[in-house]
Amino acid sequence: MGEGLSAMAVLDEAPPWLGFAARRLGGVLLVLTALVVITFAIVQLMPGDPARVAAGANATPDQITRMRHDLGLDRSVPAQFVDYVGNLLHGDLGRSFHTQENVADIVADRLPYTAELALLGIVVILVVAIPLGMLVAVLCQNGRRRRLDGAFTFVTGFVGSTPEYVLGTLLVYVVGIKLGWLPVAGAATVDALVLPVVAISLGPVCTIARIVRRETAVVLGQDYFRTARGRRLPARRLYLRHALPNLLTSTLTLAGLLLAGLLGGTVIAESVFAWPGLGTRVVEAITQRDLPVVQGVVLVLGSLACLINLLIDVVLGLLDPRTLSGKAAGS
Incomplete structure (x- = not known):
């Protein structure tokens, strides 16, 4: 005992x-x-x-x-x-029914393209969504600028609920074909990255920006923040030091689910833009009933989603050590 x-x-x-x-x-x-x-x-x-x-x-x-x-x-x-x-x-994912290639070799060849697209998408999402949500919350604090708040809510809700393949098709037609600004297929140049990254980022940017806007509004109403504002601190220090750390914990907890789901959007975007990643290969494998390739790609993409969630948890632990005990940030 x-x-x-x-x-x-x-x-x-x-x-x-x-x-x-x-x-x-x-x-x-x-x-x-x-x-x-x-x-x-x-x-x-x-x-x-x-x-x-x-x-x-x-x-x-x-x-x-x-x-x-x-x-x-x-x-x-x-x-x-x-x-x-x-x-x-033993690292053996089998062989393709159609090409007799090792599935591990297929994944190794295609994974860097998918990883590049997904990582750039994650960076764009976090860099754009968090400042955007905070800015709208600050500008619309205490009921000010209701039109801006309404427009933000409508646009982010509409775009956030639009499927990636629809956004991708619109970008191909408008930006690539009509305006001719950017290439719409392949990975031959750096410019070819722009439209796929935008296509997979727009929806999560809008969804996370809405979350950040709500969490920022809650933080701005807290007593400690009003006290900090009463000390007439510079705006940069006020929002970056006193507001941002306190809204990131709950924001990243929800964003982690969206970012892991980003891989699904990446697969769809790769098909729309003929990007030579795992997405286009798994679509081909499904139509050809090439089961070992489907198995290998699904296993790798699922493992990547698990890794993204793990990284989000580590970041949360660094930002708020209270989360290490498994307790909510607000407990």
């Missing part, structure tokens, strides 16, 4: 970052386990016979039977799952 109490006391006295790391590591392992199960189930749940697809349209019944044996589809489902997990642990 005494040893149990002493062990609990040691855990209670452990550094906050240790408990934070243990919780987040457990969460990451659960998510990755779910991803592995889901990607394995793709082969089991997809209609049709994967062996027939892999063998080709003109394959004979004997060739299909041989292919089913080579793919391990003639074994029990648990045995197939064990083989799948074992291959993943």
Whole structure:
């Protein structure tokens, strides 16, 4: 009994970052386990016979039977799952049914393009959305500039609810075709990045800006902020030191979900702008029923989304150490 109490006391006295790391590591392992199960189930749940697809349209019944044996589809489902997990642990994502390339090589070739697009999108979202939301909240404080507040609410609500492929198509037509300002496809030049990044960023920028506007309005009404304002501090110090840190915790908590979902928008934008990333490749794989490629890309994109959420949690821990204990910022 005494040893149990002493062990609990040691855990209670452990550094906050240790408990934070243990919780987040457990969460990451659960998510990755779910991803592995889901990607394995793709082969089991997809209609049709994967062996027939892999063998080709003109394959004979004997060739299909041989292919089913080579793919391990003639074994029990648990045995197939064990083989799948074992291959993943060795970095083997399988081979494309159509090109016979290693899926790991396909991912390695395409991932840098998707990562470039997603990272630039995240930077644009945070750099634009947070100042925009704060600016509107400050300008419209205490009921001032109601027209500006109404216009901001309408525009951000409308754009934020518009799908990425619609925004992308409009950008292609207006900016690329009608005005001819920027290229609308490919990745040959730096200019080709602009329209895809704008397409995936516009919706999250509007949504996060609305969140920041609301959280800033709450912060501006707090007693500590009114006290700081009463000391006649410079506006730059007032808002950057006393307002920004206090609204970032709740803002980033919600924004983390949006930023992880940004990968889905990236996949769609890549198809619209013919960007040579994982998105265009997985669309091709789905239409061709190239299941190993679909499995590999879904697993990688899901892992990236998990990594983004983990990074957001680390940033929150650095900004507000109270979040390391798992308690709400306001508790």
